[in-house]
Amino acid sequence: xxxxxxxxxxxxxxxxxxxxxYMVSKILESxxxxxxxxxxxxxxxxxxxxxxxxxxxxxxxxxxxxxHVHDVFFWVWxxxxxxxxxxxxxxxxxxxxxxxxPWKNIIVRKISEKMADGNICVGEFIxxxxxxxxxxxxxGAAEKVRRPKIVRKDAIYVGRGGKDLEFYNALAKNRKVKLxxxxxxxxxxENFYKYKYAFVNGYLAILxxxxxxxxVTTSYANQLKYDYLTMTPFNSxxxxxxxxxxxxxxxxxxxxx
Numbered sequence: 001x002x003x004x005x006x007x008x009x010x011x012x013x014x015x016x017x018x019x020x021x022y023m024v025s026k027i028l029e030s031x032x033x034x035x036x037x038x039x040x041x042x043x044x045x046x047x048x049x050x051x052x053x054x055x056x057x058x059x060x061x062x063x064x065x066x067x068h069v070h071d072v073f074f075w076v077w078x079x080x081x082x083x084x085x086x087x088x089x090x091x092x093x094x095x096x097x098x099x100x101x102p103w104k105n106i107i108v109r110k111i112s113e114k115m116a117d118g119n120i121c122v123g124e125f126i127x128x129x130x131x132x133x134x135x136x137x138x139x140g141a142a143e144k145v146r147r148p149k150i151v152r153k154d155a156i157y158v159g160r161g162g163k164d165l166e167f168y169n170a171l172a173k174n175r176k177v178k179l180x181x182x183x184x185x186x187x188x189x190e191n192f193y194k195y196k197y198a199f200v201n202g203y204l205a206i207l208x209x210x211x212x213x214x215x216v217t218t219s220y221a222n223q224l225k226y227d228y229l230t231m232t233p234f235n236s237x238x239x240x241x242x243x244x245x246x247x248x249x250x251x252x253x254x255x256x257x
Contacts, residue, residue, distance in 0.1 A: 001032075001033050001034075001065045001066065001255075002033075002034050002035075002036075002063055002064050002065045002066075003025075003028065003033050003034070003035045003036075003064060003065070003066050003067075003068060004035075004036055004037070004038065004060060004061060004063070004064035004066070004067045004068070005021055005025065005035060005036070005037050005038075005068050005069075005070065006037070006038045006039075006067065006068070006069040006070065006072060006075055006076070007021055007037070007039055007069075007070040007071065007072065008039060008040050008070075008071070008072055009039055009040065010022065010037055010039050011186070012186045014183070014184050014185070014186055014188075016093065016094070016140070016202050016203070016204045016205075017070050017071065017093045017094075019204060020070070020091075020093070020122075020140065020204065020247075021070055023141070023244040023247075024244060024247055024248050024251060026244070027244050027245050027247075027248035028248050028251065028252075031248070036060060036063075036064070038054075038057060038060070042057070043057075043075065047074065050075050051075075051077075051078050054075055054076060054078070054079050055079070061079065061083070061086065064086075065087070066087050066088075066089065066255050067086060067087065067088040067089070068088075068089045068090070068091070068251070068255075069088065069089070069090045069091070069116075070090075070091050070093060071090075071091070071092060071093050073088075073090045073112035073115065073116060074108060074111075074112060076088055077111070077112075077115065080115050081115075087117050087255070088115075088116055088117055089116055089117055089118045089119065089120075089254055089255065090112055090113070090116040090118075090119045090120075091119065091120040091121075091122065092109065092112075092113075092119060092120070092121050092122065092126055092130070092132060092134075093122045094122060094123065094126075094202075094228075095125075095126075095129065095130075095224065095228075099222040099223075099224050099225070100224075101129050101130070101224065105130075106129075106130050106131065109130045109132060110130070110131065110132075113132055113133070117257065118135045118254045118255075118257045119132065119134055119135055119254075120134060120135065120136045120137075120138060120250065120251070120254060121134035121136070121137050121138075122137075122138055122139065122140065122203065123137070123139060123203065123228060123231070123232070124137055124227075124231040124232070125224065125227045125228045125231050128227060128231070129224055129227075135254055135257070136250050136253070136254060138242070138247060138250060139203045139207070139232055139233070139234075139242075140203040140204040140207050140242075140247075141207065141241065141242040141243055141244045141246060141247045142189075142204075142207040142208045142210070142211035142241050142242075142243075143211070143243055143244065144211055144241070144243075145211075147193040147212060148193075150193075150194060152193075152194060152195055152196045152214075153178075153194075153195070153196055154177055154178040154179070154180060154195055154196065154197075155168075155172055155175075155177045155178070155179045155180070155195055155196065155197035155198070155199055155217075156179070156180050156182065156188075156191060156192060156194070156195040156197070156198055156199065156214075157179055157180070157181045157182065157199045157200070158182045158183075158188045158189060158192075158198070158200050158205045158208075158209075159183065159200060159201055159202060159205060160183060161183050163221075164201055164219070165181065165183070167219055168199040168217075168219075169181075171199065171217070172199070175197075177196070177197065179199065180195070189204075189205065189208040192208060192209045192211075192212040192214040193212040193213065193214065195214055196214070196215070197214070197215055197217055198214040198215065198216050198217065199217050199218075200216060200217075200218060201218055201219065203232070206218065206234065207234075207241050210234070210241060211241050
């Protein structure tokens with residue numbers, strides 16, 4: 001099966017969406033899928049430019065048995081209107097970082113949801129704040145890899161810069177622990193097992209730290225972020241962290257709708 005993935009960026013640019021798409025694609029390719037990509041590098045950043053440029057890749061869309069969009073479904077609004085039979089799905093990965101969520105953002109999501117042939121939501125909170133009806137809800141994945149036994153020390157931060165990093169720098173200072181910061185290293189997640197504490201805010205980093213047995217400290221600054229963190233199964237008794245193969249299974253089930 002031929003799959004066309006659309007996203008603003010792709011791996012190795014550091015980010016949760018980029019890694020998610022990369023890991024799922026790697027599993028699917030091992031199962032015989034052929035996958036190609038369209039990103040801002042090809043279609044641009046201005047919405048009018050994007051809508052014009054999407055048509056330039058009509059042959060690529062025709063080649064695909066399934067088009068799967070990560071967040072940016074508005075890129076294909078016009079294409080979908082004129083190609084209703086083309087199977088186009090979407091994964092909604094999170095929120096735009098603005099609280100309260102602007103009604104414009106909610107409306108864009110609802111239009112995308114209605115136009116798509118199916119959707120995956122990364123997080124239960126999306127149903128509450130964007131009124132989305134998901135086909136599947138996921139939280140990410142992490143692979144269990146045997147790590148060498150070492151004496152853990154200090155704390156690790158994996159994420160973006162800005163206010164989150166400022167907060168965790170202050171927290172580390174208060175706890176009197178050294179904080180090692182990883183903001184642009186694609187291999188940062190391989191280091192959790194070395195540390196006593198993981199300071200992280202996103203699902204993917206939380207699961208990667210948990211899979212390596214590193215206690216997680218996270219934070220919230222508003223009700224949405226609180227729900228983002230608490231409307232999860234992470235603290236449930238017997239919770240098993242999904243593998244990327246498990247997540248790829250969900251994509252396959254979605255495409256069989």
